Amino acid sequence: MSNADKIEGADAADWDAIEEATELLHEERFYEALVFLRDVIKANPKNAYAFHFLGVALYETGELEAARDAYRASVARAPQYLGARVALSHVLRQMGDTREALREGMAALAQVPGDPDALHSIGLTYLARDDKAAARKYLEAFLASGPEVEVAEEVRAMLVGEEMN
Numbered sequence: 175m176s177n178a179d180k181i182e183g184a185d186a187a188d189w190d191a192i193e194e195a196t197e198l199l200h201e202e203r204f205y206e207a208l209v210f211l212r213d214v215i216k217a218n219p220k221n222a223y224a225f226h227f228l229g230v231a232l233y234e235t236g237e238l239e240a241a242r243d244a245y246r247a248s249v250a251r252a253p254q255y256l257g258a259r260v261a262l263s264h265v266l267r268q269m270g271d272t273r274e275a276l277r278e279g280m281a282a283l284a285q286v287p288g289d290p291d292a293l294h295s296i297g298l299t300y301l302a303r304d305d306k307a308a309a310r311k312y313l314e315a316f317l318a319s320g321p322e323v324e325v326a327e328e329v330r331a332m333l334v335g336e337e338m339n
Contacts, residue, residue, distance in 0.1 A: 222252035263295040290319035
């Protein structure tokens, strides 16, 4: 994980405590990461990074409700942690709670205006709500931010596909 994932002003010790877990996640060793992160949380239940990456591991193992709860715990401990808030927005949308997903996405966007990840999350949430005009607005803003090629192609396909006409 990059320094961009760090919480501004957070304790470096919290980041250091989860560094091995982020390597496990990068290697797609999700169950090992779960065990590691649970130990980190037992040692320091205030570590917002540990809860965020626990959410990542749980999401990757198909545990959406548990992932949602982990992301919520991360946001509760560090409301300014943009990555956790955007991840929470995505998982809420996938669980069908578009009202809360939109609330979290908008909170992320208010925190960092123009944030590409927040724009993407909001656009997908509006699409899930079948609000095509709003979805188009946020997804086009996302594309204007210069996202990675693969994600940009997916979004462009949505914009020209049946669901956006």
